[in-house]
Amino acid sequence: MYKCVIKRFIDIILSGIAIVLLAIPMLTISIAIKIDDSGPVLFKQKRIGENKNGQISYFTMWKFRSMKADAPHDIPTHLLDNSEQYITRVGKFIRKTSLDELPQIYQVFVGKISCIGPRPGLWNQVDLWEEREKYGANNVKPGITGWAQVNGRDELDIPVKARFDGEYAQMLNAGKFKGLVMDIKCLFKTVKTVLKSSGVVEGGNQEQEINSEETKAELTSK
Numbered sequence: 001m002y003k004c005v006i007k008r009f010i011d012i013i014l015s016g017i018a019i020v021l022l023a024i025p026m027l028t029i030s031i032a033i034k035i036d037d038s039g040p041v042l043f044k045q046k047r048i049g050e051n052k053n054g055q056i057s058y059f060t061m062w063k064f065r066s067m068k069a070d071a072p073h074d075i076p077t078h079l080l081d082n083s084e085q086y087i088t089r090v091g092k093f094i095r096k097t098s099l100d101e102l103p104q105i106y107q108v109f110v111g112k113i114s115c116i117g118p119r120p121g122l123w124n125q126v127d128l129w130e131e132r133e134k135y136g137a138n139n140v141k142p143g144i145t146g147w148a149q150v151n152g153r154d155e156l157d158i159p160v161k162a163r164f165d166g167e168y169a170q171m172l173n174a175g176k177f178k179g180l181v182m183d184i185k186c187l188f189k190t191v192k193t194v195l196k197s198s199g200v201v202e203g204g205n206q207e208q209e210i211n212s213e214e215t216k217a218e219l220t221s222k
Contacts, residue, residue, distance in 0.1 A: 001175075002177055002179045003173065011108050015105050015106070029099060033091075036088045036089055037068050040069070041065060042064065043062070043067070044063075046060060046061075047060070047121065048129055049141075050141045059113075061107070061112075061113070062103040063100045063103060064100040065091070066090070066100050067086045067087055067088065068088055071086035097194070101144055104144050105144075113143055115187070116144075117146050118168065119143065119148060120142035125158075128158050131158055131161075135169060135170070136169045137162060137165035149190065151164050
């Protein structure tokens with residue numbers, strides 16, 4: 001009941017309120033991005049979504065653009081030589097404060113993702129998907145933040161991250177509003193984590209990991 005109905009209702013209410021309250025700050029960030037560096041305001045990236053009939057599904061995740069328009073588009077930050085040269089002044093600030101994630105509020109409202117859930121991996125993160133599959137975490141809609149995010153974020157290795165996501169999935173499916181309790185706990189810990197900028201590792205994020213030499217070659221050839 002909670003996972004299928006109540007959680008979605010809460011997502012709509014929270015994201016709807018956030019869209020209204022954060023409209024001016026988001027507009028301000030959009031203008032600052034355009035002034036700092038010409039190019040699109042949003043950065044769009046292919047991510048892994050919730051399992052569909054036991055198969056990997058994908059969706060396009062939005063962020064505020066934090067890198068220069070002429071930065072290599074399909075190469076993860078940590079593979080770039082001197083990646084700092086590509087990050088804009090505004091980008092450095094919105095990355096550190098996690099404000100680059102704000103466009104995902106709209107994606108919560110339309111049902112692409114949830115407020116709370118496993119952080120969606122990159123399209124090529126097969127290793128993360130396989131680890132999460134062991135714990136049933138792929139059967140949960142991904143979220144802006146989640147149990148792994150508030151327990152280490154970028155500092156976690158993929159197997160550890162997957163176990164945390166599995167713990168979340170288990171609580172969400174446990175019934176008796178255990179999922180609601182877990183979501184409330186994640187929400188409050190997220191606020192604390194963002195305010196402290198805990199677990200942020202620039203250029204070393206496990207989300208950006210390339211899983212094979214073939215994938216690296218494919219990316220760098222584009």
